[in-house]
Amino acid sequence: MDDQDQWLALNIGNTHYYWARFQGQKLIKSWKQPYPITASFQQSYLPNSEHLAEFESLPWLWLASVVPQETEKWLNYSHLKLLNLSDVPLANCYPSLGIDRALGAWGAGVKYGWPILLIDGGTALTLTGVDAQRQFQGGVILPGLGLMTQSLATQTAALRNLNFDWQTLPPLWGNDTPSAIQSGIFWTVLGGLDLFIQDWLKTYPTSQIIFTGGDGEFLKSGLLKWQPQYLDLPCHLDPNVIFLGIAAIRQKNRY
Numbered sequence: 743m744d745d746q747d748q749w750l751a752l753n754i755g756n757t758h759y760y761w762a763r764f765q766g767q768k769l770i771k772s773w774k775q776p777y778p779i780t781a782s783f784q785q786s787y788l789p790n791s792e793h794l795a796e797f798e799s800l801p802w803l804w805l806a807s808v809v810p811q812e813t814e815k816w817l818n819y820s821h822l823k824l825l826n827l828s829d830v831p832l833a834n835c836y837p838s839l840g841i842d843r844a845l846g847a848w849g850a851g852v853k854y855g856w857p858i859l860l861i862d863g864g865t866a867l868t869l870t871g872v873d874a875q876r877q878f879q880g881g882v883i884l885p886g887l888g889l890m891t892q893s894l895a896t897q898t899a900a901l902r903n904l905n906f907d908w909q910t911l912p913p914l915w916g917n918d919t920p921s922a923i924q925s926g927i928f929w930t931v932l933g934g935l936d937l938f939i940q941d942w943l944k945t946y947p948t949s950q951i952i953f954t955g956g957d958g959e960f961l962k963s964g965l966l967k968w969q970p971q972y973l974d975l976p977c978h979l980d981p982n983v984i985f986l987g988i989a990a991i992r993q994k995n996r997y
Contacts, residue, residue, distance in 0.1 A: 747766065747802075748765050749764050749803070749992075750762065750764070750802070751988045752804070752807075756866070760773075760984070760985075761774065769985060772985060801821065802823065803816070803821055803822050803823070804825060823992075826841065831991075831994075832848060843862065844870075844987075845983075846983045848991070849986030849989075849990060850950070850978075853983070853986055854952060856874045856876060856950075857871070857946040859946075859952070860952050860954065861951065861952065862955040863887070863955035864886055866883055866886055866889070867884050867885065867886045867931065868882065869882040869935075869938055869942075874946075884931075884934070886955075887927060887931065909960060911963070912924045912925045928964065935965060936969055939951065950976045951976060951978070952977075952978045952980055953977070954979070959979055
């Protein structure tokens with residue numbers, strides 16, 4: 743194959759399909775598609791999508807997924823490479839480590855250098871640490887901002903229809919119930935992030951810190967505002983680290 747061939751990467755997350763189109767190793771564009779996705783999605787969407795109309799034939803699709811029932815919809819696709827944890831060249835991974843976390847960490851390290859601490863603000867908020875020898879050293883998983891909000895809205899009788907604007911930093915002290923909830927969720931999460939980052943930097947002081955995921959920008963901006971010393975650290979925002987990880991593995995496997 744010519745190195746300028748066009749291909750697709752698809753990361754199936756808990757609530758969205760995340761797509762990227764590549765030309766060789768160059769990321770051309772990325773986009774997302776919310777659930778639900780029909781069983782015939784690949785037959786109807788791929789040939790006709792506004793994003794993919796320039797393809798003359800069905801492209802190769804490199805797929806990573808954390809949702810088995812959605813993965814099954816793609817197993818008959820004729821140009822499929824389904825990625826597993828064993829495809830990611832990180833050492834010391836435990837068997838149930840999510841493929842999205844492993845790919846994101848690999849992509850972050852390939853782009854920014856090692857060691858890395860990847861903070862992914864998605865449906866779940868995860869931290870993934872990898873040392874300079876490309877060895878997984880541990881991580882953290884907790885509910886994401888939206889999931890924390892949803893749990894209060896659905897499990898508390900007096901609270902309904904909470905819909906926060908996570909693009910604006912909330913005041914530390916709320917003056918009504920919704921603002922108090924938003925403050926409690928956000929600033930407690932930031933306090934936890936600070937704890938984990940500071941502990942990681944004790945062992946890996948030259949680490950790169952990378953934020954990704956739907957809430958990644960908001961978490962990064964909040965942390966920098968709350969703790970200005972992070973301005974002196976190599977903190978990056980990159981929504982495409984999983985795709986970069988897929989591209990790096992694809993490139994390695996082709997030669």
